[in-house]
Amino acid sequence: MSLVLNEEELMLRDSAHNFLHSRAPVSHLRELRDCHSSTGYSPELWAEMGETGWTSILVPEEFGGLGYGYVEMGIILEESGRTLTPSPMLGTALVGVTALNMAGTAKQCSSILPAVASGNYLLALACDEISQHEPDHISCTATRTDGGYQITGHKTAVLDGHIADTFIVSARVGSETALFLIPAGFEGVTVEPYRVLDTHLAANVQFQQVEVGEAHFLGRPAGGQRILERILDVGRIGASAEMLGVALEAFERTVQYLKERKQFGVPIGSFQALQHRAARLFGDIEMCKSLVLKALHELDERPDGNAELASLAKARLGETSRQATAEAIQLHGGIGMTDEFDIGFFLKRSQILDNLFGDVCYHLDRYARLRGY
Amino acid sequence: MSLVLNEEELMLRDSAHNFLHSRAPVSHLRELRDCHSSTGYSPELWAEMGETGWTSILVPEEFGGLGYGYVEMGIILEESGRTLTPSPMLGTALVGVTALNMAGTAKQCSSILPAVASGNYLLALACDEISQHEPDHISCTATRTDGGYQITGHKTAVLDGHIADTFIVSARVGSETALFLIPAGFEGVTVEPYRVLDTHLAANVQFQQVEVGEAHFLGRPAGGQRILERILDVGRIGASAEMLGVALEAFERTVQYLKERKQFGVPIGSFQALQHRAARLFGDIEMCKSLVLKALHELDERPDGNAELASLAKARLGETSRQATAEAIQLHGGIGMTDEFDIGFFLKRSQILDNLFGDVCYHLDRYARLRGY
């Protein structure tokens, strides 16, 4: 498959670009923050995204979706990164739907996916338990009972945890890892939302002797760890696509500013030291573009997943979007430090996305392990 | 103690500077190379250094030396780094003398140190056995015999191994490490000299059932590993002082070139991107100056040694001298790549010194371990 967007994909990108720039530019995020939104996103906008078909991209046609691929989803996420638009796209439309597609039973898919596609149902993956992302260290336990399982544990930093209808929860069953679908309304589930640094919300979620049945296994009871890793890899690549948008937009705004801002009687972009930094960053972002597109292609082409490429993307994009947003602040100078100016939001989002599903160091380590050293 | 050279030390530096620039500038190294010198240094020059007192700096007065300190030795090594002067200063006058001062018996000291001080005796530390510096992995064994020990093993990358009168050899005695003084002329000792990339020589040394007596233990049989580490730390700090000289000289020559070389009608030093790189390098070297002086002071003040500071110095100087010499080539452009021009010699020496007694990665790791993580 060629590493170029085809015509349909280019059209999708244009329409996503137009939609987000008109309906949800960075000022949209700012408004949500300033009105102390308790959801952290706009349900009206989400409904519109649903109508536009974005929530359906990965939902198979049999469940009322479009059955498109990850390349299309990546395009939307990249464009969302450019406008920093908060929405459940990553948590629900990408990660949640992927989880059901990969492992859900026919019954689970048919009851949840149509609702997701229509924009009426939100999912959240609950796997972290401590301050660091370590998906194979699970203290949350599922204990066999008469009618099923009793789940007890604590999950932290749950993306969209405060708005999810159902959680996808990793828990230990004996020495095995299993994934459960646990509705937020079940008895024993307590959700504590908190605000993170870019005005998004996340949640700590307590599961206190939550009773679930066999039907709440996500798919089969066995092999949960492997499936969790594959779901996470999809999330990592999605986060990378979004970081690409963040980095690109921050970079382009910075280059524009270098052309406009004058000091010492000339545009500061004429200073060679800044030119060289911009040129290096340009190259780094070009590398990232190739990487994200390749990773998305691979998701579409290899159902088995490509863990190495996922870690590569997450680490490299984490590095480059950090670099791009940090340089954006530095090169904007004082004005970049002000809340009134938008560029700081990019730095904040970059930090959130870098941290999500494992940061640069986590994935450098994982990449090296996957390559055998 | 104040981190400034006192008047005597400044005078020593000036005289070392003058001596080396007149008697052994970089062209001296080039001549040794071009005449395929089998020693890699000039014995005549070494004799002069002996007369000047440099070989006696660390030798106690009772053994015919000057009994000066490490700060003085560091000054000589730094200046030798500036002129890339090859000599047994590091291997014999620093490391060898330190080993005897620290651990030698009165008899060993009185038989060897006066000869070293007079410039007539060379020592070499033989501790590496594989391509990497791992002083605690020792395969060389010393087996108890009737009259003493029989030593068998292979040492590699022995600095000055091809000219040493006596080797300081690490070997296992049972589960313990011991250090032995083994004369090069003993039966079973085979020295294979080889040339390394900056025209210096080093040697692989075979010990094939070499018979030695109890008197050949360097000092007491016990605690060899700890003494070896302390000797090595001294060597590391000495190598750092020499690297400081290498980095400083490469940097100063580069700054000079930036002022002289014209392209596009102006000195290339007027290009801001190059100015910023030079300014950063300047700062890095200033940091290194403080570090080397502090490490030398500590050697004089704390007989117990300061392993953390030694690893810090070796890693940081390795990094900065690599950076300074690499930038020197890049900023000199094509001419820097030619053998005719001297700047390439600095890159080569930097690589040798970085590798000696553990490279940047080795000491980053050791530093972190010493700090408990």
Next chain:
Amino acid sequence: MTNLDSFRQEVRDWLEVNCPVSMRRPYESEADLFWGRHNGGFQSEDQKIWFEHMVARDWTAPAWPKTYGGGGLDNEQVKILREELGRIQARPPLESFGISMLGPALLKFGSEDLKRQHLPAIVRGEVRWVQGYSEPNAGSDLASLQMRAEDRGDHFLVNGSKVWTSYGELGDWMFCLVRTDFEARKHEGISFVVFDMSLPGVTTRPIKLISGASPFTETFIEDVRVEKDQVVGEINKGWNVAKYLLTHEREMIAQAGLSNAGNTSLGETATEVFGLSNGVLRNTMLRSDIARFEMDERCLDLTIERVHDEVNAGVSLGASSSMFKFYGTELNKRRFELLMAIHGNDALLWQGKESKGGYLPRTWLRSRGNSIEGGTSEIQLNIIAKRILDLPG
């Protein structure tokens, strides 16, 4: 016993009696310090006592001449006093841009009248001073500032605006760069003036930062009358005063970046979070970054020590404040990058008690400004290249 030894003993005894125990603890933020009037309130009785004792002893500005209310101590004595204050971890009795910035400029450039008018009030914490340098179009290119001071015979009439005034809303008086010659080359038409901020026509507006805090203001000056005797140094020679003060400011900022030196090391913090495996930090990739950071931090500390010793020995490295400003601020940014990585999910909390109101991410964001304020890193590198390395162009 030498004179210095007996001075040390004297200081020690005096502090023992006069520094309240509650003032012998590191402060957590600048808000915990007494900054002198604007409102003049103390946070505690102990804070007041400590301040008043130090004022009475003339030690709020120990190195200044006695004539102006200073302690009149020589360099060695000041060093001893600092060491003794440090030994008991005494808080500064008075934190003040008057002491750290305006004072040195007045002492060097001010007229006798100006010194007598302002220095004693500074020492006694009666006036809170703020700085007016940058303008919206004069940041790195500070000398292009446009605030107009028109000559009206006996006074100047000042109009314009300043930006990045630290704690501008709390200021009693402002020291300020204004343009007094509109025809001259840009460095040659600037004067350094001081004025009372309670005059009509002076207003401030807070600047909210990405951290959520507002430590700076914009300051607007409309038809404010500044008497000619309130010019520090000569008219149109204010750039010399500014350069002198900028050097001071850089040193302060570089030091600020080091104020964490006594805190838990990053290695220890990371060990608490990740734990060890075979004696080595479990996050081996982060370990490499932390080790490099700790090395660089130590190198900077040693270099500050060395340059300090050199200055005492009469060897002076020109423009070293630029090097310290550059390294200190870049290191502080790295410190907070690493802390963010170490604390992972927890580092993202923006509000709430558990996170001390999002202390870490807000401080991380704030640290980004370190390499911008007080002369950007780029400006410092320019200065090193030109003044120290003597590179052309």
Next chain:
Amino acid sequence: MTNLDSFRQEVRDWLEVNCPVSMRRPYESEADLFWGRHNGGFQSEDQKIWFEHMVARDWTAPAWPKTYGGGGLDNEQVKILREELGRIQARPPLESFGISMLGPALLKFGSEDLKRQHLPAIVRGEVRWVQGYSEPNAGSDLASLQMRAEDRGDHFLVNGSKVWTSYGELGDWMFCLVRTDFEARKHEGISFVVFDMSLPGVTTRPIKLISGASPFTETFIEDVRVEKDQVVGEINKGWNVAKYLLTHEREMIAQAGLSNAGNTSLGETATEVFGLSNGVLRNTMLRSDIARFEMDERCLDLTIERVHDEVNAGVSLGASSSMFKFYGTELNKRRFELLMAIHGNDALLWQGKESKGGYLPRTWLRSRGNSIEGGTSEIQLNIIAKRILDLPG
């Protein structure tokens, strides 16, 4: 079966018969390749057979028009031929600056006579071409070159010297930039000429590099007569030809940096040397550097793939050759830095069989020149900043 499929089958069958088995192995150095005359010697009978078969098939320059001895293949066919050659790891039958550099310039800018005179001889490996661009005072600032070509009516009389001529001592003919107008602005007085190096007045002197090898020469030209019909493109418009060729050269150099792509990975090499502990490379600090390197290497490969696909799709990124030149050469330098670190003591051996004559340290040293030759990294960054990012000044 499509036309392309049948073409592929045809190529495959032909190669099976005509490419000797000994030519289906990667070569170790440029010296293992046939470069065409100067002396014209082959290293082996197989090398000669392989070359002659490819010449007979017109495939030494498969994309060039048949008129000039090329293969006349279209882009798709060329791609297939390359793939099939790659599949059996066939060595290039003829390595030549005539094919890679002069040819494209002649095809684009040369007169019909010049094309007929030179291209067929290039294709048949009869002339070894070398390049004369840089001069001692015209490196990064290439356009300031001073070699004089004086107009003597029907010919130019050329005097001056060139530096950094790759394999200059082996050249039969030289393509060369000379100054033909001494009054014009510097980019406007340059012409692109070719001449026979066996003419009296042409001498070369080897330039020994820090690696010990001498792959370049200085070339001295004294009163050499160059006919006016030997100017490529218009007189005084040689800079256009030069720019076109520099882009080609950058791409070649960037590709050269990647020629290691098929080799053992650094991770594997390091694992052989250090071994693993708990599944992780024992040298954990180096592991971090290696992982970052391998990531960057993969990113560059993917970007080359993407830009290639984009070009095929008709989307073109201007100046991308500068980006590849920069990244390719910087990565290659990092590769050799890491190899030096991995091999430690062994990496220092300068001579002897064990170290293949000091292959590693010499190649490491040689790699330092990658970011200088063919336009320095700094020049590439300038080009990206100005041509792609459109930054001013």
